[in-house]
Amino acid sequence: MQLLPLTLFLFSSYSLVQAGTAKVGESCNQGENRLQAGTYQFWSECDSQSFCGPQGKCVKKGCRKDDFPFGYGPDDRIPDKCPKGQFCPDEEDKCQELVPVDGDCQLNRDDQCEAPPNFKELADITGRGLNVNGSVCLNSKCMWANKTLGVDCTVENTAYIAYGVDGEFIDIVSRGDCHLGLYCDAATGLCITEKNLGDACTADKECESWNCMSSGVCGISEAIPHHFAIWVYIVVGIGIFGGMFGTLFALFFTHRKQRDEEREKRLQYWREQNAFHQNLLQMRETARASILSLPGNGNSARSTMYSRDGAFSDDAQAPILQNAAPKGSGLRHYLADDGSSEFDDSLMMQSGRQPNDGRF
Template identity: 80%
Template sequence: MHLLPFTFLFFSSYSLVRAGSANVGDACSQGQNRLQAGTYQFWSECNSQSYCGPDGKCVKKGCRRDDFPFGYQPGDHLPPKCPKGQFCPDEEDQCQTVLPVDSDCQLNRDDQCEGPPNWKDLADISGRGINVNGSVCLNNKCMWANRTLGVDCLVENTPYIAYGTDGEFVDIVSRGNCALGLYCDAAQKVCMAEKNLGEACTADKECQSWNCLASGVCGVSEAVPRHFAIWVYVVVALGIFGGMFGTLFALFWTHRKQRDEEREKRLQYWREQNAFHQNLLQMRETARASILSLPGNGNSARSTMYSRDGAYTDDAQAPILANAAPKASGLRHYMADDGSSEFDDGLMMQPPRQPHDNRF
């Protein structure tokens, strides 16, 4: 295992590269092993499935820290995880036995340190990463997180590059070797009790909620779920149902307007067809009057067909509609005609048939 010294640095940018590109068997240099600026992630010239061995060549990794390590494809052989009492270093070369107090350790690798005898009382179970089994790795040294109130302590501040809505900023993570419920004050270097809600603070570690607000007081933990008043749910429900009914009403109004427009078009079409039909009837009346006014047609058989005394039928009064049957409709009309047709005119103009003589 090659331990890397920690240097307090401030960087304005960093690389997201996780590993190099050299494959197994390719040449590499252990001098290039480093922690990436801003993220402090381990990097070497070898790819994510290998590490740089002591002979200057990339070798397949002998252990892993994660259940689903980066850089492996489905079906690839995964190196084993280390059993209890051992750890897998950043290089992931092979499992090693946990280290005693004052041993060198890698940055934020509390799991590399051996726990104290009363580790159950000191272990952090909150998931905040305060320690691992009561052990911490501060300034690359293994120690126990057992310092009590008012006792001298050690602190380690690590600046990470983070990004927010306003752009890039520095997020400083401060850790110490005080027991649970205490924090190591960076100025006085003594363990102090964590503060309650509303008390003045300068860092998240000072608050029990681990949330120091921008106003400089301890706020509610960001992990606590937020609850809203009943009126908020009522307003949201009314908004949802109002939107639904508003959409339905808008659709109904739009379709009704379209139906009215189509009905007006059909009515206009019927009026035009009816006017055309009336023009045809007037033309036929004019032609009939012209024929009756000719000399010698006063007593002809044809005159009976055009007689104004004849009965009128209702056929000529019907509008010209294809396959139309009498229906109750708003499109009513009132027209009059004598009901004669050109086919009837042709029959009436023929001379009457004479009876046949049946005598031999």
């Protein structure tokens, strides 16, 4: 039984936004003013910037009780908070004087009650919402939270609708008017000392830490920050730096493997090209040997493309060009006596003499 779970707070905030729709000057009914079921949030037919006045018309609000009220835009005028000694009711119509003991007050509005003379001694400074300046509103009546151990006390149990992982559930908030360090037991109606860590409990209000665990014993306060041993920080630091350096080394080895693979590909390509070049040279050598081995070609002009010692000349090292012009061949000097006059003319042209036309 916690004071106000986060889920309950969010649900209440949502309900606050869902105010009425009637604007200033429009008709409304004060009989519709109520606390929403489950959240006990005040609701009226008027919108967030107005309240339902006694004339049945929505009137602009005259005060506010929250530091950051809902329903106002950046350019809207926000009403002021009430000065010290006054309070703004749920309707937020106007500031009113604090209510004395046994006076009427609204649900959970401890701030509406007048503080006791020793309010500094009774005031709740834990932030748990036990009281406001030593005053508490229980069952719509203002009281002082000054009941001592074993004295009769007043208790108020309010059931709120909350929502969790498993769905909707009832969250009961139990409050009393006992002195700090005590709680009002609903079964006996007496103020009892709060229980220590590890004691059996049935509600959060019974524990000094205000945390009754599901195991039925008082646990440490949920508001206390968790402290870890030094070795935990050391292990976490080693893990962080180890992860950083491990990532760097993993990237380094991965990239090095990729570089090695690329280098092997280039080396394989060079080997293939070199083997191809060697094959070309071998083919040329084979062609040369075949030509020289032909009968009568020992002194052929074809042999001039090779050196005398059998090695390739400089032209042999030149690249093979597909469109290179063919060099002159010795075959065109081949003499064939076929008895035709074209042979004589050809011979005369090659020797630089004119053919005999019969004039000499």
